[in-house]
Amino acid sequence: MRRWRMRCEGSAAWMTLAGERGIGKTRTAQAFATYAGLRGAHVLWERGYEGSGAPPYWPRAQAIRSYVRRRDPESLQRGMGAGAVQAG
Ligand SMILES: Nc1ncnc2c1ncn2[C@@H]1O[C@H](COP(=O)(O)OP(=O)(O)OP(=O)(O)O)[C@@H](O)[C@H]1O
């Protein structure tokens, strides 16, 4: 929740839920996504599979790519705030 508050204050943060199989990570993430979505957050889902052989961060790159493609450049840059780097 501390990271969520940081995000609300304008700094981006990734959150990772780690734990034993079946402990409730997905369910917690779904509840949190609902909470955040109701408060205006853009929620991106990524899904990785053990032993899939995909490069590191592949699911995250896919989630970000599809999000970026749906947004226009101006609103994207606004959303990224002061930390955004102008890419050629
Ligand atoms: N707080 C809870 N109250 C009741 N049931 C719960 C709760 N959290 C999780 N469950 C149930 O426990 C089961 C496992 O939860 P979940 O799928 O979220 O675990 P997971 O940590 O994501 O598992 P995996 O490591 O296999 O991905 C599900 O059937 C889910 O509905």
Ligand SMILES: [Mg+2]
């Ligand atoms: Mg899960």
